[in-house]
Amino acid sequence: MRFSRILLFAICMAASAWAQTGQKLYQFHCAFCHGKGDDGFAANLVTPNLVHAPTNTSLLNIIRNGIPGTDMPPALGMADAEMAEVASYVKSLGRTAPTSVPGDAAKGKVLFSSKGGCSGCHMVEGKGGRSGPDLTQIGAMRSPSNLRTSIVEPNAAMVGGWAMVHAIMKDGRKISGIRLNEDNFYLSLRDGKAQLLTIDKSATSSIQRDINKSSMPNYSKVFNAEELDNVIAYLFSLRGGL
Amino acid sequence: MRFATLFLTASALLAQTNSGDWLHFQGNVEGHRYSPLKQITKSNVGKLKLAWAMQLDRTDKFEASPIVRGGIMYISEPPSDVTALETRSGKVLWRYKRVLPDNVPFCCGKVNRGVAILGDLIFIGTLDAHLVALDASTGNVVWDVAVADYKKGYSSTVAPLIVKDKVVIGSAGGEFGARGYLAAYDAKTGKQAWRTWTVPSAGEKGTETWLGDSYKYGSATTWVTGSYDPGTNQIFWGTGNPGPDWKGDKRKGDNLYSNCLLSLDADTGKMKWFFQFTPHDLHDWDSTQVPIVADDLWQGKMRKLLLFANRNSFYYVFDRETGEYLLGKQYVRQTWARKDLDAKGRPTVLPNTSPTEQGNMVYPNSPGSTNFQAPSYSPSTKLHYVMTRDEGGVFYSGDDTYKEGSWYLAGRFVSKPGEEATGAIKAMDPKTGTAKWEYPLSSPSWAGILTTAGGLAVSATGDGDVVALDDATGKLLWKFPTGGKAFANPISYTAADGKQHIAIATGHTLWSFSIE
Numbered sequence: 001m002r003f004s005r006i007l008l009f010a011i012c013m014a015a016s017a018w019a020q021t022g023q024k025l026y027q028f029h030c031a032f033c034h035g036k037g038d039d040g041f042a043a044n045l046v047t048p049n050l051v052h053a054p055t056n057t058s059l060l061n062i063i064r065n066g067i068p069g070t071d072m073p074p075a076l077g078m079a080d081a082e083m084a085e086v087a088s089y090v091k092s093l094g095r096t097a098p099t100s101v102p103g104d105a106a107k108g109k110v111l112f113s114s115k116g117g118c119s120g121c122h123m124v125e126g127k128g129g130r131s132g133p134d135l136t137q138i139g140a141m142r143s144p145s146n147l148r149t150s151i152v153e154p155n156a157a158m159v160g161g162w163a164m165v166h167a168i169m170k171d172g173r174k175i176s177g178i179r180l181n182e183d184n185f186y187l188s189l190r191d192g193k194a195q196l197l198t199i200d201k202s203a204t205s206s207i208q209r210d211i212n213k214s215s216m217p218n219y220s221k222v223f224n225a226e227e228l229d230n231v232i233a234y235l236f237s238l239r240g241g242l
Numbered sequence: 243m244r245f246a247t248l249f250l251t252a253s254a255l256l257a258q259t260n261s262g263d264w265l266h267f268q269g270n271v272e273g274h275r276y277s278p279l280k281q282i283t284k285s286n287v288g289k290l291k292l293a294w295a296m297q298l299d300r301t302d303k304f305e306a307s308p309i310v311r312g313g314i315m316y317i318s319e320p321p322s323d324v325t326a327l328e329t330r331s332g333k334v335l336w337r338y339k340r341v342l343p344d345n346v347p348f349c350c351g352k353v354n355r356g357v358a359i360l361g362d363l364i365f366i367g368t369l370d371a372h373l374v375a376l377d378a379s380t381g382n383v384v385w386d387v388a389v390a391d392y393k394k395g396y397s398s399t400v401a402p403l404i405v406k407d408k409v410v411i412g413s414a415g416g417e418f419g420a421r422g423y424l425a426a427y428d429a430k431t432g433k434q435a436w437r438t439w440t441v442p443s444a445g446e447k448g449t450e451t452w453l454g455d456s457y458k459y460g461s462a463t464t465w466v467t468g469s470y471d472p473g474t475n476q477i478f479w480g481t482g483n484p485g486p487d488w489k490g491d492k493r494k495g496d497n498l499y500s501n502c503l504l505s506l507d508a509d510t511g512k513m514k515w516f517f518q519f520t521p522h523d524l525h526d527w528d529s530t531q532v533p534i535v536a537d538d539l540w541q542g543k544m545r546k547l548l549l550f551a552n553r554n555s556f557y558y559v560f561d562r563e564t565g566e567y568l569l570g571k572q573y574v575r576q577t578w579a580r581k582d583l584d585a586k587g588r589p590t591v592l593p594n595t596s597p598t599e600q601g602n603m604v605y606p607n608s609p610g611s612t613n614f615q616a617p618s619y620s621p622s623t624k625l626h627y628v629m630t631r632d633e634g635g636v637f638y639s640g641d642d643t644y645k646e647g648s649w650y651l652a653g654r655f656v657s658k659p660g661e662e663a664t665g666a667i668k669a670m671d672p673k674t675g676t677a678k679w680e681y682p683l684s685s686p687s688w689a690g691i692l693t694t695a696g697g698l699a700v701s702a703t704g705d706g707d708v709v710a711l712d713d714a715t716g717k718l719l720w721k722f723p724t725g726g727k728a729f730a731n732p733i734s735y736t737a738a739d740g741k742q743h744i745a746i747a748t749g750h751t752l753w754s755f756s757i758e
Contacts, residue, residue, distance in 0.1 A: 065301065079345045183705035184684050185721070212660050 022089030025082055029075055030090075037093040038143045041157065042071065048094045049242040051140050059087045071160050101144045101233050103226075108234025111227055116219065118231075124238060130194040131178065132216060137240035147235050151228065154214035164210040165189055167199055175199060179209070262736020264310040267356050267401035268616060269692075269733065272535035273469030273478075275618040276693045277734035281742035282757060283696040287710045287720045290755045293743060294332030296325075298750040303351040307401065307616065307690070307731040308745060308752070309359050313738030315745075316359060316378070317752065318401075321352035322368035324376060329737035332754060336381035338366075338374075346370050347395050347647065349417040353729075355467070355614070356401030358409060360429045365409045367398030373411050373427055385432035389413075395420040395647050401467045405477060405508050408435050412464030412479065416528065419459030419485040419650035424468075424477075424504070426511060436511030440464060440481045440499045448498040456493035459644045461485030462500035466530040466614050471546070474563055476514060477506045478535065478548060482528035487608075488597040488653025489524070489639040496521035501529040503550060503558075505565060515565030517587065520554045524596050525578070525637060526608045526655075527553040534619045534626055535562060538672065549672050551617055551628040553610030556583065557675045571675030573668065574611035574630050578604050597637035597653050607635030607663070608655045609686075616690030616731040618699065623713050625678055626670040627699050631686035633663035667691060667701055669716060679716035681709075689746065690731030696742075702728035706748045708755070722755065724748040 033042035052067055053059035063083045066074035075083060113119040121132035150157040163179045165187060175197065177189035187207065188198040223231060261278050268275045282290060298304060302320035309316045315327040324338040346369045358365040363384060364376045371390040376383060389411060390396035395418025403410045408426040416422065422440035427433065441460035442448035449457050461484055468479030484493055484500035501520040506513055519529045534549040548562035555576035559569040567587040579589035595604050615629035635655045642652035657663065665686030668677040685704035692700040699711045706727050710720040726749015734744050737756065745754040
């Protein structure tokens, strides 16, 4: 299901020329998702240590092959030398001054687990809920602007393929959760109690899929502007040891 | 002594052919992807088990459909390699590994869709646009010719088609402005017999359908195998999108012979007739689907028909002798044209459906309603089985500067936000242009379809479950979860031990199933 999206995206991200500089190649291949490096909706690249690419070799490998199971597609239409140029440019982004964010991370940390109630759903360094994504490395993966969008407009910052599902079984039972996999025959999900369930679709009378709809509430009314800055500063500081 | 015995056995196998062979990309030259074998039936398919698997040692997409003759299977592996396999065990007998130059152009993965066989030779088109003949016994290169110059954006991913003593090979490179062609080579010598360009050159008829000299970069490549009618000695082959893909300002006009069905004389390559499905295409809806040669009753009279399920969401039937347009009907959701084609089968394009800088939402998306998934035609049910996808796309136009050997897209597309694509296997009735049944898929599949005399329609879901359906009703009879996405087409053959097998590649593995 996901792969076809990645493929489509890969095709449309094709190169405009063989021999260009790393920055120009980056503009064509990468900027659609990564923006300037720290303002896109894909991974934040203005960081000295990339989560999936700690070394030059692993970065080249990711550019060449993508990251299976994520929205990162393999590069198309780039020669090896050009991929090396892009890798070199991406590495140079990590050597620039770290993106500065307003706000107080320490205050944000308190808000995260108190007023925000974020840890009810999100785990950080092994502590917290399991219904939302683990945020231990979120500051190394997402830009501050993307983090802000995720908080004040959760539906606008969704990762492709994410869905809450609500199944009604033929025997009347109702089962809801986060979809982990779905094929023609089975639907697998994690329910509110963090149980992993797989349903035989032929035993259901209906399945509702909230596609690309976040189950996270909109926090624009919960936090004031200063609190929001503090929470973003905290999230951006979460590098998971990177 | 022992070696001599083995050698004789191998020679005997090479020479032997029978109904359990799978000799062409589509099984036969008529494009049916239908097996006359009936060991595996509707009633026993439930007992189908994995007999063997063969795994690739690389992660490129595995799009190949195998050839089988005399108990030996020949299959291409990405990017341009060929492997011979023993069919009881799946063990490799030889491998041809092609060393490719750096910077070979390719659109959508380093892929190859299959090999062809004639006599003692196996043929493969390569990513560097060569046609290579290999010794079927050893994998040694017998001849190797450059069909086109890869530095100009050409490549070859298509399974060649054997027509009498010739090897017919198509072109790829439609995303690089490479002028398309279909070419035939003498199988024994590798000498070119004919070449038919799919875009006219200066002074030729058809250039008036291109603004200025835009025909020079007109694409219209031929990257999926066509078919052949021995009765009328015609080759039928579909052509791809005009270049550039998503912006047409510089190529105003119908852009012949892009997005066409071509009928060519098999001996000379001369065009007998053509039909253009999508004039002045702006959505990359290549008409490179496999044409089906079939004889059937048409309004009470037996006719030589040609069936074509197109990427543009319309289903077509032609008289293949004359090229007369008999039927055109929408068979998958679309929003780009009026539902009714005109009397000659030409679509009426609706306003606000062209790509723009801001984006325009259209059904179907660029991958279309069907694509390179091979269709099947069963002479028993007289139905045409088509893998379809249902998805909208947002189309953007962009820079349309041409540079030799470089991408020539002039835009991009994204899937319609907030929508999950679905698909269906549809059993089309050519008499009405409607589906007799359809088997819905929770996500679209890139697998083709096989039908068999045992009454089965075999394919794979978008999630990599190989499925066998009742060819008359679409009822699910058997399934096998492979855990890898399918981009390939299933075949059926008789293995060296006499058992009927069904084989398909998914993920990076070729699977072969039989009943114990």
